[in-house]
Amino acid sequence: MALTRLLVAGFRNIQHAELLLDSKVNLFCGPNGAGKTSLLEAVHMLATGRSFRSRQHRSVIQHSSRGLTVFAELETGYSLGIERLTDGSGRARINQRPAESSSQLASCLPLQLINSNSFDVLDGGPGVRRRLLDWTVFHVEPMFAREWKNYQIALRQRNALLRRGKIAVDAITVWEEQLAHSGERVNILREGRFQEFQSAVSALLCELPGGLPGPVEIGYRRGWRKETDLCTALQESREGDVSLGHTRIGPHRADVRFTLAGEPAQHILSRGQQKMLVCAVRTAMAELVSRHRTQPVFLVDDLPAELDETNQQVFAHWISRSASQVLVTGIEEGMTIRPWQRLEAPWNHPRVFHVEHGNINAEPSAAL
Template identity: 40%
Template sequence: MSIDTISIQGVRNLVSTQLSLSPKVNIFYGLNGAGKTSLLESIHLLAMARSFRLTRTRTVVSHELEELLISAKDSLIGQLAVRRTAKGQIQIRHNGQSLAGLAELVHQKPLQLIDSSSFLLLEGSPSDRRQFLDWGVFHQFPEFHLDWQKLQKSLKNRNSLLRSGKLSRSEMEVWEREYLSCSERIDQCRKRYLEGFVPCFHEVLAALIDLPELRIHYYRGWDKSKPLDEILEHQRERDQKLGYTQSGPQRADMRIKTGKLNAADVLSRGQQKLVVCALKIAQSLYLQKQQDRPTTFLLDDLPAELDQNHIQKLGALMESLEGQVFMTCVDPAPLSKFWNKPEQVKMFHVEHGAVIDTAVNGDQE
């Protein structure tokens, strides 16, 4: 599965662009501010209907325009188009038919992003790591998304009752019953996923860097020695004072530690980047092995903070994946030995928002 051609209109400073892409590797290079990251952002918008840079759509849509449109022809899924207005309205079309929700779109094209925000997997809050974990669970277990929606609804209603100050026992029991059943199923899906993912992660990590003490610890969001219904009963008075539910899968975490310390407090910036890359690559490799589904990768400024030896190791791992890769860099030279099969690579020079296929124009630097 890969994007053969893409058309981009109305995205930030990019000139209206139509590109013919490599099914394997596409590298966008140029000076900072030229528009390289906006190209990755456009592909992210196509696959996720949202930007990875800002949630405010107005800043994504080009100045003085009212909407953006990104359309593509994919070798497997066909025609895909996403239109977003400056006011945030979304229209998604697949082979000419409107898609009802984002979940179907996200499922069509599994996508991974490695950029400066990826360090949040180590440095950020539990929600950053839950998002990473649930990417894998979502693609592995079809029932997960519906359970997550039900959990959010029951949690919202339970919290509303807690804040109201009028605890109706019968209403509370209705929402807690739903909340408890969804919580258990979500926890089981996460545990089953990690059982397969963690060995894959350690195998990938070992191919990149020697960190034998690094481990992943799963916290399900409540005391593992007690059933959740007992905890909710015990914490209800405290929950009412706080106005929210303290325990449950919405509080889960996937803690990454070196020995007894958080990895972010021990590892160098370069080591952290390699761990993040190992997490993302392993997650995609595991999906590929389990379901034969390739992942689209977006890599923003990968050479930064890495030496040539580790860049080459990353290249070897990336080539083990069957998905399509989009990379940005200022100088393409460090990536010259990244791929063993250079014929699979297409280079694009980005300057002042214009994108030039260097193979066609012959101006590769």
């Protein structure tokens, strides 16, 4: 699912850039503030409808522009485009036709992002870890997006009733039944892929030089007691939910936990080991999607700043097995390119782009 051509305009400090990308490795090198991360951010918006650095579209639009545009052609023949204007309007297109939702964009371009925030997953809340599993299930199980959407609709309705205080039993029962129906299906889809995900992570961790202090155990908690079905559990928790004004149990409270010898992994692993665990998790997610559907694109922001050279090499090798393409940023070209040059063809001939003041230019030797 590699990108072949990318156009970015009016995005942060990138006034206009039109790039022909390598089918495997693309390196963007330049000083801090040059626009390297902004380029990755633009691709992320193209694939998800949003930036990974800001929830506000206006903050992403270049000050001198009335809007931003990101357009890409994929090796599959698909084209994706997104436009956001300062007045809050915008549109997204797939093959020049309106996209129905951001999930439709995501389905066309599976994307994995590795940046400094990615490594906070172990210390983050359950929602952060839950979304890792959900990304995988979304791209593997066609029914997941619809069931999760139906669950969210029923959850909002039940929570609205809970906040009223006095509730007609018939009114809340209707939404609890829908919530339970979709919630049970969401859980089945998650559990159906969890063991495969668990095995893929463990296999990758076995490849780490020097290993880890012990085996990492990965557990999935579905969000309500195993001894009961969700509909019964919702009825039993109703009184307490009313007092708090929200639904305390269900798939929206699920979690994925990483432990060593019963302790949270982050309490035992060094910071470097934690980062490689997260890289293994992200790679395992990509491997699962590759097995069942298509290879994702990886966006990796400033890899030399996050991993030492040995671990950069390991991660580059993992990516070459699970990704269709990678876009990597770095300050110094030599450090950024070295892990990729040590891989086997065709991954060992990256296309290098120099980024400065929002201008992006391919090295003459790499230009088509």
